[in-house]
Amino acid sequence: MSAYLDHASTTPLHPAAREALGVALQDGWADPARLYREGRRARMLLDAARETVAGVLGARPDEISFAASGTAAATLALLGTASARRRAGDLIMVSAVEHSSVLHAAQHHEQAGGRLVEVGVDRFGRVDPAAFAPVPGTAVASLQHANHEVGTVQPVAEVAERLRAAGVPLHTDAAVTVGRVPVDLGALGADLLTASAHKFGGPAGVGILAVRTGTRWRSPGPADEREGGRVAGYPDVPSIVAAAAALAARTAELAAEGPRLAGYVRDLRRRLPELVDGVELLGDPDRAPTVPHITAFSCLYVEGEALLTELDRAGIAVSSGSSCTSDTLTPSHVLVAMGALTQGNLRVSFGRDSTRADLDALLDVLPGAVRAVRARLGADGL
Amino acid sequence: MTTDGPADAGTDPDQDSPAPAATVDSRGRRCPLPIIDLARAFGSVVPGGTITLWADDPAAGPDVAAWCRLRGQELVAARALPAGGEEFVIRRLA
Numbered sequence: 001m002s003a004y005l006d007h008a009s010t011t012p013l014h015p016a017a018r019e020a021l022g023v024a025l026q027d028g029w030a031d032p033a034r035l036y037r038e039g040r041r042a043r044m045l046l047d048a049a050r051e052t053v054a055g056v057l058g059a060r061p062d063e064i065s066f067a068a069s070g071t072a073a074a075t076l077a078l079l080g081t082a083s084a085r086r087r088a089g090d091l092i093m094v095s096a097v098e099h100s101s102v103l104h105a106a107q108h109h110e111q112a113g114g115r116l117v118e119v120g121v122d123r124f125g126r127v128d129p130a131a132f133a134p135v136p137g138t139a140v141a142s143l144q145h146a147n148h149e150v151g152t153v154q155p156v157a158e159v160a161e162r163l164r165a166a167g168v169p170l171h172t173d174a175a176v177t178v179g180r181v182p183v184d185l186g187a188l189g190a191d192l193l194t195a196s197a198h199k200f201g202g203p204a205g206v207g208i209l210a211v212r213t214g215t216r217w218r219s220p221g222p223a224d225e226r227e228g229g230r231v232a233g234y235p236d237v238p239s240i241v242a243a244a245a246a247l248a249a250r251t252a253e254l255a256a257e258g259p260r261l262a263g264y265v266r267d268l269r270r271r272l273p274e275l276v277d278g279v280e281l282l283g284d285p286d287r288a289p290t291v292p293h294i295t296a297f298s299c300l301y302v303e304g305e306a307l308l309t310e311l312d313r314a315g316i317a318v319s320s321g322s323s324c325t326s327d328t329l330t331p332s333h334v335l336v337a338m339g340a341l342t343q344g345n346l347r348v349s350f351g352r353d354s355t356r357a358d359l360d361a362l363l364d365v366l367p368g369a370v371r372a373v374r375a376r377l378g379a380d381g382l
Numbered sequence: 383m384t385t386d387g388p389a390d391a392g393t394d395p396d397q398d399s400p401a402p403a404a405t406v407d408s409r410g411r412r413c414p415l416p417i418i419d420l421a422r423a424f425g426s427v428v429p430g431g432t433i434t435l436w437a438d439d440p441a442a443g444p445d446v447a448a449w450c451r452l453r454g455q456e457l458v459a460a461r462a463l464p465a466g467g468e469e470f471v472i473r474r475l476a
Contacts, residue, residue, distance in 0.1 A: 280452055300452060301418050323413050323441045331413070331441040341448035342441045343414035377414070382421040
């Protein structure tokens with residue numbers, strides 16, 4: 001039996017998004033910046049989508065802009081704040097386990113002559129709020145809401161409070177959490193938040209950028225009048241409308257879905273060590289909060305790519321942070337920062353359509369797949 | 383992988399702890415092979431004895447540490463090799 005268990009990479013289009021997309025393609029095709037009837041209709045749809053997203057995130061509509069991806073939104077958040085605060089300092093502070101989009105933006109800043117500080121994490125992948133303290137000259141800090149590879153939730157509110165006292169704005173990459181768990185910008189205390197629609201059942205090509213009122217921000221590149229001057233270029237109104245519809249629909253589903261998926265994660269983590277020898281479970285929902293839908297583990301003497309292939313042959317789709325699955329042949333920076341085993345690494349992530357049968361399918365196939373890969377390497381019985 | 387046998391052991395008279403049982407050279411071998419080399423050679427290490435692993439795969443550092451943690455053994459030292467790669471010294475505790 002097959003099972004798609006990579007919902008943290010992307011998840012199928014939500015039915016509400018599919019429906020909204022059809023309507024918006026029909027009614028929202030015109031340029032929302034134009035004043036004739038067709039343009040006004042597109043504008044209305046775009047404004048309604050912005051209000052919906054703002055409402056879900058506890059933000060004001062004029063604080064929300066739509067970018068072409070979560071990566072583009074994170075780049076704008078980080079570099080736009082660094083650009084506006086150039087006089088305050090040239091340093092960007094990030095955790096060592098940020099998503100590559102945030103790290104790439106920070107490295108871009110560094111290559112342009114700025115400074116970059118990476119803050120380490122504990123073995124659960126969590127930063128210590130006391131260690132995430134700004135040094136003089138910090139222009140902006142970035143701390144993910146939750147980690148994309150192991151699901152660990154970061155102490156964003158506590159970090160935001162400390163940074164506020166130091167006058168340093170905080171960006172939080174909430175691509176893992178928006179549309180998966182309740183996210184309230186006010187409660188988080190972050191000055192900027194970014195997310196990605198395709199991660200929660202919206203279409204691809206929509207990133208969310210929230211910039212709280214009063215946050216100093218200047219476009220890091222050429223700008224126009226679109227999206228409040230924050231995102232240049234013609235917006236994809238139908239996809240934005242569909243993304244907002246997905247987010248609204250997800251909000252109503254979370255209360256029931258969270259405990260259900262957390263139950264799958266708990267069962268997976270309980271049964272794995274019984275089924276496979278030499279397994280290291282990563283993160284720990286009992287000791288460090290995690291999102292309900294993501295969990296990860298690593299298997300000794302296993303090549304991650306071979307394990308993915310073996311599982312794919314059995315119809316199981318998961319992802320891996322092992323070095324052999326990356327183009328650069330380096331292991332995931334998240335696993336290295338945690339001091340975790342990097343070989344035979346798998347991330348399992350559930351979505352709204354996931355069932356217990358999906359979990360059972362994985363657990364049926366996994367022990368044999370691990371044995372097969374180990375046998376091929378002559379590592380059985382070690 | 384090349385393994386120098388226990389014939390090398392005990393050549394240093396000043397050493398208090400038991401000398402390395404063997405050196406496992408896994409340079410040029412990709413993850414997870416260095417850890418498999420280590421585990422295979424570890425069978426001949428006596429309790430209290432050590433083994434040395436040379437590896438230049440980028441995953442070796444975190445994975446040797448994790449192997450020691452998972453198998454209840456001690457990572458005594460990790461240092462860069464002059465010719466590239468890293469040297470790990472692992473002691474058998476049990």
